[in-house]
Amino acid sequence: MTDPLRISATYRLRVAAPDATHRAQQLALEQSIEMLATSVNDPHVLDTMVARVDNVATDGDGTHTARLALSAETIGDDAGQLMNMLFGNASLQPDVELIDVEVPAVLAGVWGGPNHGIGGMRRYTGALERPLTCTALKPIGSTIESLVHLCSVFSDAGIDVVKDDHGWANQRSAPFAERVRACQKAITRSNAARDRCTLYAPSLYGHFDEMRAQIELARREGVRLVLIAPMVCGVATLVALKREFQDMMFIAHPSLGGLRIAPEALFGKLFRLFGADAVIFPNHGGRFAYPREVCRAIARHNTQPWHDLKPTMPTPAGGMSVERAAGIVGEYGRDSMLLVGGALLSAREQLAARSTEFVNAVAMAAEAVTA
Amino acid sequence: MTDPLRISATYRLRVAAPDATHRAQQLALEQSIEMLATSVNDPHVLDTMVARVDNVATDGDGTHTARLALSAETIGDDAGQLMNMLFGNASLQPDVELIDVEVPAVLAGVWGGPNHGIGGMRRYTGALERPLTCTALKPIGSTIESLVHLCSVFSDAGIDVVKDDHGWANQRSAPFAERVRACQKAITRSNAARDRCTLYAPSLYGHFDEMRAQIELARREGVRLVLIAPMVCGVATLVALKREFQDMMFIAHPSLGGLRIAPEALFGKLFRLFGADAVIFPNHGGRFAYPREVCRAIARHNTQPWHDLKPTMPTPAGGMSVERAAGIVGEYGRDSMLLVGGALLSAREQLAARSTEFVNAVAMAAEAVTA
Numbered sequence: 077m078t079d080p081l082r083i084s085a086t087y088r089l090r091v092a093a094p095d096a097t098h099r100a101q102q103l104a105l106e107q108s109i110e111m112l113a114t115s116v117n118d119p120h121v122l123d124t125m126v127a128r129v130d131n132v133a134t135d136g137d138g139t140h141t142a143r144l145a146l147s148a149e150t151i152g153d154d155a156g157q158l159m160n161m162l163f164g165n166a167s168l169q170p171d172v173e174l175i176d177v178e179v180p181a182v183l184a185g186v187w188g189g190p191n192h193g194i195g196g197m198r199r200y201t202g203a204l205e206r207p208l209t210c211t212a213l214k215p216i217g218s219t220i221e222s223l224v225h226l227c228s229v230f231s232d233a234g235i236d237v238v239k240d241d242h243g244w245a246n247q248r249s250a251p252f253a254e255r256v257r258a259c260q261k262a263i264t265r266s267n268a269a270r271d272r273c274t275l276y277a278p279s280l281y282g283h284f285d286e287m288r289a290q291i292e293l294a295r296r297e298g299v300r301l302v303l304i305a306p307m308v309c310g311v312a313t314l315v316a317l318k319r320e321f322q323d324m325m326f327i328a329h330p331s332l333g334g335l336r337i338a339p340e341a342l343f344g345k346l347f348r349l350f351g352a353d354a355v356i357f358p359n360h361g362g363r364f365a366y367p368r369e370v371c372r373a374i375a376r377h378n379t380q381p382w383h384d385l386k387p388t389m390p391t392p393a394g395g396m397s398v399e400r401a402a403g404i405v406g407e408y409g410r411d412s413m414l415l416v417g418g419a420l421l422s423a424r425e426q427l428a429a430r431s432t433e434f435v436n437a438v439a440m441a442a443e444a445v446t447a
Numbered sequence: 448m449t450d451p452l453r454i455s456a457t458y459r460l461r462v463a464a465p466d467a468t469h470r471a472q473q474l475a476l477e478q479s480i481e482m483l484a485t486s487v488n489d490p491h492v493l494d495t496m497v498a499r500v501d502n503v504a505t506d507g508d509g510t511h512t513a514r515l516a517l518s519a520e521t522i523g524d525d526a527g528q529l530m531n532m533l534f535g536n537a538s539l540q541p542d543v544e545l546i547d548v549e550v551p552a553v554l555a556g557v558w559g560g561p562n563h564g565i566g567g568m569r570r571y572t573g574a575l576e577r578p579l580t581c582t583a584l585k586p587i588g589s590t591i592e593s594l595v596h597l598c599s600v601f602s603d604a605g606i607d608v609v610k611d612d613h614g615w616a617n618q619r620s621a622p623f624a625e626r627v628r629a630c631q632k633a634i635t636r637s638n639a640a641r642d643r644c645t646l647y648a649p650s651l652y653g654h655f656d657e658m659r660a661q662i663e664l665a666r667r668e669g670v671r672l673v674l675i676a677p678m679v680c681g682v683a684t685l686v687a688l689k690r691e692f693q694d695m696m697f698i699a700h701p702s703l704g705g706l707r708i709a710p711e712a713l714f715g716k717l718f719r720l721f722g723a724d725a726v727i728f729p730n731h732g733g734r735f736a737y738p739r740e741v742c743r744a745i746a747r748h749n750t751q752p753w754h755d756l757k758p759t760m761p762t763p764a765g766g767m768s769v770e771r772a773a774g775i776v777g778e779y780g781r782d783s784m785l786l787v788g789g790a791l792l793s794a795r796e797q798l799a800a801r802s803t804e805f806v807n808a809v810a811m812a813a814e815a816v817t818a
Contacts, residue, residue, distance in 0.1 A: 106734065109586030110612050111789035116586055118593065120620075125588030150587055152616040154652045156679045160614060160702050164679065167705030168735050168765075215480030215487055216521055217496030222489065241481050243531060245523040249491075281525045283655035283684045308527045308535065310681035313654040331531050334538030335706055363477065364539050394539075418482035 079180060082128070082145040085162055086176040089132075089140040100129045100142035103172060106165050108150060125150055141175070148179075153186050155311040155350050163337055173336040177345060181383050189385030190353040191318050192325050194411055197353060197389045200300055200325065201236040202272040206442035207405050209435055210237040210391060212417035213244070213259070220250050224262045226427075230420075231266035231274040233431030237354075237413065238263065239303050240279035242329040252278070253293055260297040277301040277327055284313045291321050300324060301353075305331040307342075311350045318351035327391065328352035339370055344377025347388070354389035354413055359404065362395030368407075375408050389413050398434045405441035414438055450551060453499070453516040456533055457547040460503075460511040471500045471513035474543060477536050479521060496521055512546070519550075524557050526682040526721050534708055544707040548716060552754050560756030561724040562689050563696050565782055568725060568760045571671055571696065572607040573643040577813035578776050580806055581608040581762060583788035584615070584630070591621050595633045597798075601791075602637035602645040604802030608725075608784065609634065610674050611650035613700040623649070624664055631668040648672040648698055655684045662692050671695060672724075676702040678713075682721050689722035698762065699723035710741055715748025718759070725760035725784055730775070733766030739778075746779050760784050769805045776812035785809055 085107075091099045104127035105113060116122055128145040135141055151157050163174045190196070198204050211230055213223050230238045238259075246252045256278045263276045278294055280287040280302050287309065291302060304326050306314045318326055328347040335342070343357045355378055358364030360371050375390035392404055393415035404414055416434055423430035456478075462470045475498035476484060487493055499516040506512055522528050534545045561567070569575050582601055584594050601609045609630075617623045627649045634647045649665055651658040651673050658680065662673060675697050677685045689697055699718040706713070714728045728745050729735030746761035763775055764786035775785050787805055794801035 102734075108614070109588070110583070110614060111585045111792055115789065115793040115795065117795070118586075118589060121586050121588040125586060147588075149618060149620070150614060152618045152652070154616045156654075156676075157614070157616040157652055159679055160616075160676065164613065164676070164702035167703050168701060168729050169705070170736055212481070214482045215489075215492050215496060217480070217492040217518075218489060242535065243479070243481060243521060243528070245525045245528040245531075247520060247523045249520070281523070281528055281683075283527075283681060283687045285655050285687070286683070305527070305531065305535070308530055308681060310654060310679060310684060312652075312657070313681060313684075316654045316656070330539060331535035332538050332706065334540070335703065358539050363473075365541055418486065421482055422486040424486060424488070 079145060080182060081148050082180065083148055083183065084143060084178040085146055085174060086141060086143045087166070088173040088175050089142055090171045091140065093134060096134065096140040096142070097132050100132045100144070103142065103166060104129050104144050107144065107146060107161055110165070148183055151183065155187060155315045159311055163335065167335055173338065174341060175338040177341050179349065184349065184383035184385060187315055187349050187351065189348055190351055190388050191322050192353050193386030194379065194389045195386065196325055197413065200273060201275055203236050205410060207408070207410055207438050208236040208389065208413035209438050210239060210413050210415040211235050211420050211431070212239050212241050212415070214241050214417060214421055216241055216243040216247060217249050220254055220258045223250060223255060224258050227259045227262040227276065228266055229428045230431055231263045233428060234272065234435040235274060235431055237275050237277055237301065239277035239327060242279050242303060242305055242331050244279040245281035252290060256294050256299065257297050260299050264298055275301045277303045279303040280309070283309065284316055287313065287317055288320065291317065291324060295321070295324070301327065303327045303329055305329040306347060306350060307332040311346070314350045314352065325353040326351060327354040327356060329356050330358065339366055340373040340377055344374040348378055348382070348385060352388050354391050356391045356393050356415060358394040359392035359396060364394045372407070375412065379411050387411065391415050393417070398430060398437055401434060401437040402441035405438060405445055409445060410442055450516060451553060452519050453551065454519055454554065455549040456515050456517055456545060458513045458515065458537070459544040459546050460513055461542045462511065464505060467505065467511040467513070468503050471503045471515070474513065474537060475500050475515050478515070478532055479517065481536070519554055522554065526558060526686045530682055534706065538706055544709065545712060546709040548712050550720065555720065555754035555756060558686055558720050558722065560719055561722055561759050562693050563724050564757030565750065565760045566757065567696050568784065571644060572646055574607050576781060578779070578781055578809050579607040579760065579784035580809050581610060581784050581786040582606050582791050582802070583610050583612050583786070585612050585788060585792055587612060587614040587618060588620050591625055591629045594621060594626060595629050598630045598633040598647065599637055600799045601802055602634045604799060605643065605806040606645060606802055608646050608648055608672065610648035610698060613650050613674060613676055613702050615650040616652035623661060627665050627670060628668050631670050635669055646672045648674045650674040651680070654680065655687055658684065658688055659691065662688065662695060666692070666695070672698065674698045674700055676700040677718055677721060678703040682717070685721045685723070696724040697722060698725040698727060700727050701729065710737055711744040711748055715745040719749055719753070719756060723759055725762050727762045727764045727786060729765040730763035730767060735765045743778070746783065750782050758782065762786050764788070769801060769808055772805060772808040773812040776809060776816055780816060781813055
């Protein structure tokens with residue numbers, strides 16, 4: 077059971093065994109009132125605001141796990157303030173990692189999770205049963221003509237989501253407004269000839285007001301899905317955008333997410349909580365070093381029942397290939413989206429054929445999984 | 448000389464010696480086009496957008512230093528996009544740290560640095576020669592009456608800056624609007640009796656639009672200085688706010704800044720570049736583990752000439768005490784602001800006396816430094 081007034085946060089402490097309990101108590105003060113409890117006069121502050129150490133345990137590897145109960149009242153409904161309380165100052169102390177978080181139902185309701193989640197990703201694309209396919213528009217610096225060509229090839233091949241690389245902002249070579257208009261137009265044209273729908277996801281940049289204007293522009297062009305990096309723009313910006321644009325879907329990019337916050341907690345839970353419909357994470361065996369179990373835990377946290385939050389589409393990525401598609405489907409199952417980017421583009425003149433191969437590999441692997 | 452079209456970024460690589468050059472080349476692709484250069488057709492992309500490896504050197508400790516030249520054209524003038532290009536995906540790869548950054552003059556001009564910087568902190572407070580003193584309103588959860596009392600005591604004692612803890616958002620116990628009105632009023636009353644000016648710095652929360660409304664409210668009450676955590680709200684938000692409110696000053700809080708980005712680069716340079724007038728950083732010997740040389744480098748980067756950017760006020764903090772004040776002044780010199788928070792409050796009934804002691808200790812130490 078979750079205490080309705082407390083957030084449960086679990087930390088790994090890398091300290092000597094005799095210091096573990098004291099370190100946990102220090103952490104509880106650091107992540108709540110930022111001062112000694114003995115200097116506090118107000119009993120309300122002591123009872124309600126100070127984080128409570130619920131448990132300290134020593135693990136097999138000699139590190140310690142400390143479970144703290146943070147006061148929900150310290151958060152004031154702000155997503156950024158949750159990050160402050162979970163790991164703000166602790167991020168500056170190298171002996172501590174945040175490894176898990178659980179929020180009370182009332183805070184889950186405050187942020188509310190994805191607008192649409194996996195169900196929406198399926199409805200909008202028409203891919204009702206199988207894993208989704210996703211690729212990226214690369215490289216930044218390309219001309220709009222080149223991007224339009226890529227959009228047509230990918231969409232004609234039946235890839236479900238074509239997203240901007242997160243490196244796309246408002247570069248002179250392809251300014252946001254022109255890029256979005258041209259890419260969405262190419263994809264709309266390709267969609268018209270078919271019974272399914274490829275979605276184009278432009279990359280948002282800047283602050284809340286700029287992103288809001290970008291979404292308004294993109295929606296007018298028919299865009300229903302956008303890419304956002306919550307650790308770059310701030311998690312409160314994601315929350316505010318998904319609230320304001322309830323018909324839109326948001327793919328969260330992990331950029332700048334390499335804090336000492338466990339990927340299972342950040343990409344598995346927090347991004348879902350704040351409203352990501354799909355979450356990109358570095359898959360094992362690619363360019364990034366997350367172990368397989370971490371990746372599986374991210375996907376599990378994205379999809380399993382959690383308060384009343386819709387499930388979020390897990391999107392393994394990062395150096396993936398068409399050859400690995402069947403294995404990835406076998407691992408994550410139907411409720412996943414496979415993102416293969418650079419590996420498609422390396423086919424050069426065979427881009428269309430390789431894209432079709434990707435789509436077919438996922439569809440075939442999905443049948444094997446459901447069989 | 449800085450290449451006018453390139454950003455120089457220096458990384459530490461923790462790889463085996465034979466792999467260092469290859470790893471640097473991989474990093475150059477990851478932090479620019481996110482694909483293999485051999486898959487790129489467009490010569491403009493290859494020449495202009497791909498990051499260039501300028502130098503790879505092996506250091507005494509067996510790690511390697513790689514200096515990359517990132518394309519300024521990939522940034523599109525957006526501060527968040529600079530973070531993406533400097534360390535977005537790299538943050539997810541544990542073998543790499545960002546240790547230094549230099550931007551061309553054109554980008555320094557784009558972001559422009561502090562509105563006022565050290566000079567403004569001095570003019571607004573009237574503390575023209577000596578280091579400034581700063582303390583924090585704690586703990587979160589306090590009543591407004593209690594905060595008003597603290598403001599009066601601190602201000603009467605002559606402390607230059609009284610800031611909210613960064614844990615203050617919009618908690619029910621002291622909602623932002625009421626808190627700011629009451630605290631600024633108490634400080635204005637205290638200022639009226641003197642020839643110098645204590646500044647109150649409320650803590651901003653949420654996204655750009657919310658912060659803008661908070662600043663507008665605070666300005667109407669006479670506030671001229673605010674606290675912001677750029678890694679929580681997004682660096683682009685800081686840039687936009689300091690542009691819109693040119694009479695305001697911004698103290699940057701390091702919350703969530705514990706990425707594998709060297710504090711010298713993040714707190715020393717990037718926060719200054721994006722517009723912080725003062726930068727709080729964890730001082731050595733307190734609750735945080737930065738070595739003395741790192742802290743000195745942060746202060747040096749804040750204050751030394753850099754393009755046309757105003758200097759930023761270095762603000763050592765984190766478990767500091769009145770007893771240490773003279774030593775801190777000796778170390779950082781006159782262009783610094785000393786932040787002592789919890790240690791003042793631990794004086795309890797002697798709060799006013801201890802606050803005066805803090806102010807006097809800094810003033811006396813400053814005379815010793817200039818003598």
